[in-house]
Amino acid sequence: MSYTMTFDASHKVGRGGHARAFFRHIARDADRRAGFHFPQSNPNVVPERTAFNYTIVNDGQGGGRRPVSVDGRPPSDELDDYLQQRLGTVRRALRKDAVLMRGVILQLDPKWFADHNSDWREKGPNKEALAYMGASLGWAVSEFGAQNIVGFSLHLDEVHPQLQVAIIPLTDDGRLSQKDFFKGPSDLKRQHKELRAAMAAAGYDVEYRVTERSREHLSSSEFQKKADRMRDAARELEQEREAAESLRRRLRSRDSDLDDRESAVLERERALAARRAAAEQAVQDANEYRRQVRLLEQSAAQAREAADVESQRMRDINARLESVPADVERWLNKVKVGGKPLRELFDADMTKARNTRRSLVEMMERDEQLGVSRSDRER
The missing domain is CATH 3.30.930.30 (BirA Bifunctional Protein; domain 2)
Structure with a gap:
C-alpha cells in the first residue's frame, strides 16, 4: 500500500x-x-x-x-x-x-x-x-x-x-x-x-x-476552505475519541472505586461481627461470674448461720457448766481429796475447761470471719 x-x-x-x-x-x-x-x-x-x-x-x-x-x-x-x-x-x-x-x-x-x-x-x-x-x-x-x-x-x-x-x-x-x-x-x-x-x-x-x-x-482559497473543513471534521473525531476514552477511564475508575468500597464494607461487616461475638461472649462470662458470686454468697450465708448456731450451743453449754447447784457448792467446800479441798481442784478444772471452751469459741469465730473474707474476695 x-x-x-x-x-x-x-x-x-x-x-x-x-x-x-x-x-x-x-x-x-x-x-x-x-x-x-x-x-x-x-x-x-x-x-x-x-x-x-x-x-x-x-x-x-x-x-x-x-x-x-x-x-x-x-x-x-x-x-x-x-x-x-x-x-x-x-x-x-x-x-x-x-x-x-x-x-x-x-x-x-x-x-x-x-x-x-x-x-x-x-x-x-x-x-x-x-x-x-x-x-x-x-x-x-x-x-x-x-x-x-x-x-x-x-x-x-x-x-x-x-x-x-x-x-x-x-x-x-x-x-x-x-x-x-x-x-x-x-x-x-x-x-x-x-x-x-x-x-x-x-x-x-x-x-x-x-x-x-x-x-x-x-494557495487556492477553495482548497484552504476544504482543508479547514477536513481539519474541523478530524478535530471533532479526535475530540469524540478523547471524550470516549475519558469516559472509559472514568468508568474504569468508578468500577475500581466501587470494588474498593465493597471490600471496605465487607471488612467493616467482618469487624462488626467479630466485635458482636466478643460482646456476646463477655455478657455470657459476666452472667456466669454473677452466678458463681451468688453461689458463694449463699454458701457464706449458710456457713455464718451454722457458725451462729454452734456458737449459741457452746454458750449454752458454758452457761450450764458455769451454773453449779447450791448443795454441790456446799459439798465442794467440805470435802478434801489428798489433803486439798475439793473446791480448789474443782475451780482449777473449771478454769481449765473455760479456757478450753474460750479457745474453741475464738477459733470458730476466726473461722467464720475467714469464711466471710474469702467470700468477699471471691465476689
Missing part, C-alpha cells in the same frame, strides 16, 4: 511582528518548558500533548540546537534572533510587503501512522516515523539551503504529526526573494516530485500521483 507525502508552503510571514508570533506558535513547547505561556489560535492544538513537541533553532554553524531562555526572554525569541541576523545580510532595503519567511509543513500520510505507529499520541513517533520525517527535513535542507532554515518543530499536539519548517527566501547574492524559491506551478511540481523521490529512497512507500494540493498550487 502506498501513502501520500504532504508538502504545504502556503503560509507567508511578513513584517510587523508577524514572525515573532509565528515562532511562538511553532516553538510553543520550548516556551512552555521555560515557563512562558502564550495563547494559541490554532483550535487543533491539544495542550496536554505540547510537551511531546520538539523544536530546533539553527545554531549558525551548520547545525541546530534546542532553543533556551536568554536574559529572561522566551526561547522562541532565539528563532527570531536568527531570522534578524540573516535579514541583516540582505543588501537592499526591505519592502513593506516583503515576505520574510515561508512556513513549510511536511507531513506523512495519517494512514501510515494508523498502520505503523498508531500509539504516537501516547508514546510519540517510533524510530521508523522519525527516520521518514528526518528524510523529508533533509530534502528541505537540500532544496532551500541549511543557512536559510531558521529552525523546525516536530508537532505532536495536533490532529496528525507534522514538521513545521521556517524558511528564509534569501538568495546567495543577498536578495530576499521568495519567487526564487517558489517560482510557480511547474517548479512546484518539481519540488513535489523530488520530495517524493527522496522519501522513496528513504524506504517510504510513497504515492507518486499528483495530489489535490499540488493541482491547486497550495
Whole structure:
C-alpha cells in the first residue's frame, strides 16, 4: 500500500511582528518548558500533548540546537534572533510587503501512522516515523539551503504529526526573494516530485500521483476552505475519541472505586461481627461470674448461720457448766481429796475447761470471719 507525502508552503510571514508570533506558535513547547505561556489560535492544538513537541533553532554553524531562555526572554525569541541576523545580510532595503519567511509543513500520510505507529499520541513517533520525517527535513535542507532554515518543530499536539519548517527566501547574492524559491506551478511540481523521490529512497512507500494540493498550487482559497473543513471534521473525531476514552477511564475508575468500597464494607461487616461475638461472649462470662458470686454468697450465708448456731450451743453449754447447784457448792467446800479441798481442784478444772471452751469459741469465730473474707474476695 502506498501513502501520500504532504508538502504545504502556503503560509507567508511578513513584517510587523508577524514572525515573532509565528515562532511562538511553532516553538510553543520550548516556551512552555521555560515557563512562558502564550495563547494559541490554532483550535487543533491539544495542550496536554505540547510537551511531546520538539523544536530546533539553527545554531549558525551548520547545525541546530534546542532553543533556551536568554536574559529572561522566551526561547522562541532565539528563532527570531536568527531570522534578524540573516535579514541583516540582505543588501537592499526591505519592502513593506516583503515576505520574510515561508512556513513549510511536511507531513506523512495519517494512514501510515494508523498502520505503523498508531500509539504516537501516547508514546510519540517510533524510530521508523522519525527516520521518514528526518528524510523529508533533509530534502528541505537540500532544496532551500541549511543557512536559510531558521529552525523546525516536530508537532505532536495536533490532529496528525507534522514538521513545521521556517524558511528564509534569501538568495546567495543577498536578495530576499521568495519567487526564487517558489517560482510557480511547474517548479512546484518539481519540488513535489523530488520530495517524493527522496522519501522513496528513504524506504517510504510513497504515492507518486499528483495530489489535490499540488493541482491547486497550495494557495487556492477553495482548497484552504476544504482543508479547514477536513481539519474541523478530524478535530471533532479526535475530540469524540478523547471524550470516549475519558469516559472509559472514568468508568474504569468508578468500577475500581466501587470494588474498593465493597471490600471496605465487607471488612467493616467482618469487624462488626467479630466485635458482636466478643460482646456476646463477655455478657455470657459476666452472667456466669454473677452466678458463681451468688453461689458463694449463699454458701457464706449458710456457713455464718451454722457458725451462729454452734456458737449459741457452746454458750449454752458454758452457761450450764458455769451454773453449779447450791448443795454441790456446799459439798465442794467440805470435802478434801489428798489433803486439798475439793473446791480448789474443782475451780482449777473449771478454769481449765473455760479456757478450753474460750479457745474453741475464738477459733470458730476466726473461722467464720475467714469464711466471710474469702467470700468477699471471691465476689
